[in-house]
Amino acid sequence: MAIDTRSEHQCFGGRMGFYSHHSRETGTKMRFAVYRPPQAEKEQVPALYYLAGLTCTEETFMIKAGALRLAAELGLMLVAPDTSPRGANIPGEDDDWDFGTGAGFYLDATEKPWAQNYRMYSYVTAELPSLIEDHFPAQSDNRGIFGHSMGGHGALTIALKQPDRWRSVSAFAPISNPTTVPWGEKAFSNYLGPDRTAWAQYDASILMRRQSYPGLILIDQGTSDEFLDTQLRPDALAMAAAASGQNLLLRRHEAYDHSYWFIQTFMADHLTHHARVLRAI
Amino acid sequence: MAIDTRSEHQCFGGRMGFYSHHSRETGTKMRFAVYRPPQAEKEQVPALYYLAGLTCTEETFMIKAGALRLAAELGLMLVAPDTSPRGANIPGEDDDWDFGTGAGFYLDATEKPWAQNYRMYSYVTAELPSLIEDHFPAQSDNRGIFGHSMGGHGALTIALKQPDRWRSVSAFAPISNPTTVPWGEKAFSNYLGPDRTAWAQYDASILMRRQSYPGLILIDQGTSDEFLDTQLRPDALAMAAAASGQNLLLRRHEAYDHSYWFIQTFMADHLTHHARVLRAI
Numbered sequence: 001m002a003i004d005t006r007s008e009h010q011c012f013g014g015r016m017g018f019y020s021h022h023s024r025e026t027g028t029k030m031r032f033a034v035y036r037p038p039q040a041e042k043e044q045v046p047a048l049y050y051l052a053g054l055t056c057t058e059e060t061f062m063i064k065a066g067a068l069r070l071a072a073e074l075g076l077m078l079v080a081p082d083t084s085p086r087g088a089n090i091p092g093e094d095d096d097w098d099f100g101t102g103a104g105f106y107l108d109a110t111e112k113p114w115a116q117n118y119r120m121y122s123y124v125t126a127e128l129p130s131l132i133e134d135h136f137p138a139q140s141d142n143r144g145i146f147g148h149s150m151g152g153h154g155a156l157t158i159a160l161k162q163p164d165r166w167r168s169v170s171a172f173a174p175i176s177n178p179t180t181v182p183w184g185e186k187a188f189s190n191y192l193g194p195d196r197t198a199w200a201q202y203d204a205s206i207l208m209r210r211q212s213y214p215g216l217i218l219i220d221q222g223t224s225d226e227f228l229d230t231q232l233r234p235d236a237l238a239m240a241a242a243a244s245g246q247n248l249l250l251r252r253h254e255a256y257d258h259s260y261w262f263i264q265t266f267m268a269d270h271l272t273h274h275a276r277v278l279r280a281i
Numbered sequence: 282m283a284i285d286t287r288s289e290h291q292c293f294g295g296r297m298g299f300y301s302h303h304s305r306e307t308g309t310k311m312r313f314a315v316y317r318p319p320q321a322e323k324e325q326v327p328a329l330y331y332l333a334g335l336t337c338t339e340e341t342f343m344i345k346a347g348a349l350r351l352a353a354e355l356g357l358m359l360v361a362p363d364t365s366p367r368g369a370n371i372p373g374e375d376d377d378w379d380f381g382t383g384a385g386f387y388l389d390a391t392e393k394p395w396a397q398n399y400r401m402y403s404y405v406t407a408e409l410p411s412l413i414e415d416h417f418p419a420q421s422d423n424r425g426i427f428g429h430s431m432g433g434h435g436a437l438t439i440a441l442k443q444p445d446r447w448r449s450v451s452a453f454a455p456i457s458n459p460t461t462v463p464w465g466e467k468a469f470s471n472y473l474g475p476d477r478t479a480w481a482q483y484d485a486s487i488l489m490r491r492q493s494y495p496g497l498i499l500i501d502q503g504t505s506d507e508f509l510d511t512q513l514r515p516d517a518l519a520m521a522a523a524a525s526g527q528n529l530l531l532r533r534h535e536a537y538d539h540s541y542w543f544i545q546t547f548m549a550d551h552l553t554h555h556a557r558v559l560r561a562i
Contacts, residue, residue: 009542010505010534016542066347068545224291253291261290261297264349 001131006031007018012072013038021131025052025123026085027116032128033058035068040137046278047077047138048168051124051158054183055102058082064260067267072132073239074275077138080130081120088117098183101188103268105178106154109191118191121202125158125165136173143166144274148263149227152180156204156217156237160171162166163213170218170270172263173225177205177236188229205236212246218273219248220266222256282412287312294319297343302412306345306404307366308397314339316349316369320356323420327559328358328419329382329449329552332405332432332439335464338382341361342429343443346546347543355556358419362401362409364431369398379464380471386459387435388483391473399472402483406446425555426450429544430508434459437485437498437518444494449558451499451551453544454506458486458517464496486517493527499554501547503537 001021014037023030032035039045050061061067061080071078084104090113093100104120133140147155152174158167178184179199183279187198195203198277200206228234234250241248258261275281287299296316320326327354330396331342335451342348342361352359364383371394374381385401414421426447428436433455441449459465462478469480481487509515515531522529537543556562 009538009540010536010546011505011542063541064344066350067504068542069347187347222291255291257290260288260344261292261349265293268350 001134003131003135011035012068014040014068014072016068018059023123023127025119026088028085028088030085030123031058031082032060033080034132034136035062035071035078037072037075037077038138040077044137045075045077046142046144047079047129047132048144048146048274048278049078049079049081051106051145051147051154052080052083053149053151055097056083056084056151057102060260064231064264065267066264067271070268070271074271074279074281076271076275076278077136079128079132081124084120085117089110090114090117090185099186103150103187105150105191105202106158107188107191110198110204111191111193114191121158125162130168142167142278144278146170146172146274147171147174148163148269149258150175150183150233152219153204157202159184160207160211160213161201168215168274169213170273172266172270173221173227173232173258174204174219174220174234174237175232176232177203179203179206181231181233205233205240208237208240208246209243212241212244213278216247216249216273218235218270219250220253220269221250222253222258222262223253225262227256227258282415284412284416291380292316293349294355295321295349298424299340302406304366304404306408307369309366309369311366311404312339312363314343314361315413315417316343316352316359317417318353318356318358321358322430325418325420326356327370327425328360328413329427329559330360330362330405330427331438332387332426332428332435333361333364334428334430334432335364336378337364337432337465338383341541345505345545346548348552349543351552355552355560355562357552357556358417358520360409360413362405365401366398371398380467382466384431386431386437386468386472387485388472391479392472393465395472405435406443418519419475419530423448423559425559426435427451427453427551427555428455429453430513430539431456433466433500434485438483438488441485441488442482449496450494451554453500453547453551454502454508454513454539455500455515455518456486456513458484458514460484460487461517462512462514486521487526489518490521490524493522493525496558497530497554499551500531501534501550502531503534503539503543505536506539506543508539538559
C-alpha cells in the first residue's frame, strides 16, 4: 500500500505530515495526518488516533487542538484520519453538513447507495492502523483513541467494541447516545436502514451498558455547549457507566462551548491520560 | 467607537473573542481578535499585539500559533488585527496574494488609489490600541508587539519607530530588509511610489542601522524557510544590529520552514520574552 506525501513540516523537534492514499475500504483517495514526535527518530512509539467531528478534515485536529507540544514531550505519535470518504460521487453526498461528506460517523454503512464507500469503521480500525504501522515507527500493540463530538462517538464505540486493540480512550463532548438524537437518527437511518436493532452496535451508551471497557474513560464536556441537550446527552453515558460499573470520569466545565477553544483547554489532561497507559508514565 | 462582537469562547479560563468595528483610518469595517487571560477578570493586564503575514486574517494567529495556554498563565492579553482593509473596492485589490487585500504591509500608503484606505500603520499603532484600551481591560502604557513574515516586518518597524509605545518586540521569520526584495519592492512601489527614499521608514534594517531599540529583540528563523534568501534576509538585520549596537538575539533553527508549525514550536520563548518586560517575570 503506497502513500503520497502532501507536505511535511518540522514541529517541536518532530515531523508534522499530511498524506494521502487509495483506500480499499472506501474506494476513494483518503487523506490523513501524522505527527511523529522526536522520540520516533530512534524507536517505535505508541500511536494515539484522533477522530474529528462533523465538517472537519484530517487537518482540523492538528491545526486547532494544540496537541503537538505535549505529544512531543510525551513521545506520542498522533494520527488523524478524515471524517468520511470524499468524492465518492454519490447523489446527495454534499447536500448536508451533518450527513454524507464530512459525516461518516465511523460506521460501516449497509444501505445503498452508501454501503460501497462509507466504511469508516473498517477504515479507521483496520486499514489505517495497518498503513500507519507499515509506513511509520508506530508500535502495533500500543494504540489509543480519542475524538470530539461525532469523533467522540467514534472513539468510544470503537474502544468498547475492540478493547484489546485500543488500550486507552477518551472523548471531548461526544455524541453519547446517537440512537436517540437527530444527528444520529438521520445518519443511522440512512447508512444502516430503518431497523433500529442494527443501530445499537454504534451507540456508546448501549454498548457500555452491555460491557464495560477495561480502563478509565475520560470525558470532558462544556456546560455552554450548544449541542449538549439536543445531540450529545452525556447523562445517558453516565447512567450506562453506573449500570455496568464502568470506570468513567465525566467532567463538566462551566462556560465552555463545543469548539476547539474548549478542546485545547483540556488537551493536556487527555494526552496525559493516554500517556499513563501507552507510555506508563 | 462601537465594536460588534462576532463570537466569544471560553478558553484556558479566559475569553477568546472575535470582533469588528468601522475604522476611521481605513474607511472600512475591520475585524480583530482579542484573547483576555483569566487575570483580566480582576485587573488591567499588558497587551501583546501580533501582526500576521501575507494572506492571513485576524483569526490565523489565534487558531494556529498555540499561544493561548501560556498567555493565560502569564497574564498577557493577545490582540490580532487583520492584515489589510477588505472590501475597499479598489480595482485590482484582490488580484494578487502578495499585494492589496491581505497584504497591507503595516504602512500608510501615499499613492492613489491606495492612500485613502491602506493606512495599516496608523490603524495598528493608534486607532486599534485606543479601541482596545477603551473596550478591554488592557494597560495603556504597557504594550508589546510581535509578528510573522510581513507581520514581523511590521512589528520591527513599528517598535523601532515608536520605542516609547512598544515596550517589547520580537519576530518570526520577518521580512527584514523589504526595500531589497520582491515582496517589498512590489508593495512599496505601489503603496509609496517610485521614490525609494520614502521607503526607508518602513525597512527594519535601515531603521535599526540609524537608531537601536532600547531592549532585546528576539528573532527566530528556520533554515529550511522557503523564503529565507529571496524575501526575508535576516543577515541584513544582523549587520544593522552590529552597526548600531542593537541587542539582537537572532536564532536559526535547522529544518524549520515558514509555517505556523515553526511558529508554534518557539511561541513559548516569545511569550516569555515579552512577559519578562511587560510582566517583569
